[in-house]
Amino acid sequence: MTLAPEDMICFALYSAGHAMQKAYRPLLDELGLTYPQYLVLSALWTKDADQTVNGIGRRLQLESSTLTPLLKRLELMGLVSRTRSDKDERQVVIALTAEGRAMKTRAAHVPRCIAEKTGMTLDEIERLRDDVMRLRSSLREA
Amino acid sequence: MTLAPEDMICFALYSAGHAMQKAYRPLLDELGLTYPQYLVLSALWTKDADQTVNGIGRRLQLESSTLTPLLKRLELMGLVSRTRSDKDERQVVIALTAEGRAMKTRAAHVPRCIAEKTGMTLDEIERLRDDVMRLRSSLREA
DNA sequence: CGCGATTAAATCGTGCACGATTAATTAGAG
DNA sequence: CTCTAATTAATCGTGCACGATTTAATCGCG
Structure with a gap:
């Protein structure tokens, strides 16, 4: 209830979240991944079945405006594929490539x-x- | 220990942190503040005594590369002043303006x-x- | 069937957030 | 005292993250 950052739960979350990302950094640097990219891959590794941008967004609570550029980068790295769905051409289906699946063991x-x-x-x-x-x-x- | 985002403590922090910022948004929008700006002001409201950029950075665990532009924006809004210290010209002292102090009651x-x-x-x-x-x-x- | 409403992804602009580097100032060892 | 090492902000480049908007495709009601 006090106004000092140190006393606020919001700041605890904010600050611990950053500390967590810094803890991940040396590990993910070796894999050439950022922390949000690692989260997206984790989502795919644990359920690699016709994930749409929206589906990933619901799971990670992220907007398409965040995910689209991130997924394009993962595609450029050769880790995922992005293809328009046949059934519904509004949707883009994200799938792991062989390299994307291999990354799972590299990150084990x-x-x-x-x-x-x-x-x-x-x-x-x-x-x-x-x-x-x-x-x-x-x-x-x- | 599983790889699914939902099971990871890091994701819980990440996701709850975002949810927290979204909870603050409607309240801070009325004040014209972003969440990190509110945190910086909170730091100043609770100890408005010759705070340097470094001091605020230590308290909030933020780098000068994050704080400098943010503080310049707060200065532009008329909420804080930025002045080089006389004793040590490397340091920049951040102080609340009258308007910055008034914001404390507006945000009460x-x-x-x-x-x-x-x-x-x-x-x-x-x-x-x-x-x-x-x-x-x-x-x-x- | 037709057309307004909904849904999906992408785009745009703003603001963090960081690591790496730089420029300027101060401290400190010899 | 001097000159090297440190400290302090600021700068730069990259990558989120979001709200608002746009474009395109699908749905649904009559």
Whole structure:
């Protein structure tokens, strides 16, 4: 309730989010990926079935104005393909290329490295994650 | 430990941070402020004593390359002043103008509005804030 | 069938956010 | 004192991230 940044939950999220991206950076630099690109690939790695731009956007809560340029960069890197759907030509279907699937194994060590940097147990991480996700839901509804 | 975005603590922070900024947006739009600008002003409102660019950066964990343009915008809006320090001409001292101090009262309702949107009690908010801040510390050290 | 409304992606403009570099000033070791 | 090392802002280039708008395709109601 105080006005100091250090006391505000919004700043905690803001600041911890940046710290998280910095923790990822050295790992992702080796793969030539940015953190949002890694998130998009994670979405594809865990459900690589006719993902549309909108579908990815719903999952990651991102707009097409953010995703379109990002996906074009991933396409330029040869990691994904972007093709208009036959059934509905408004939609663009995003699929992993062979290289995009190979990146999954190249990045296999990343989650463990990050988990170590948190200095928390898996249980603690999961509990905090659920709490933060609940807060997110409340904010989205309000 | 799974690879799905929904299961990752990093994504929870990332996503909740965005949701938080969207919760602030309608409130800050009325004041003509962006969320990072509001954070900088909060830092000044709670300790308006010869804050340097570096000092604000340490407090908010932001680089001068982020702060310099942001502070120039706040200066253009008439909310802060930027003056080279006499004692050390490398430093730029940021101070609130009268208008910048007046903004504090104009924004007085914001924290309560946000607290309501979280759907959490103050105790819950504070506990979550501390947990997230602890995670941030671990990440910064690692 | 036809046409207004909806939906999907892309485009545009603004503002972070960072790493790397630069320019200017100060501190400090010899 | 001097000159090298450090510190401080600012600058530059890249990549998000969003709201607002645009374009194109599909839906649905009569």
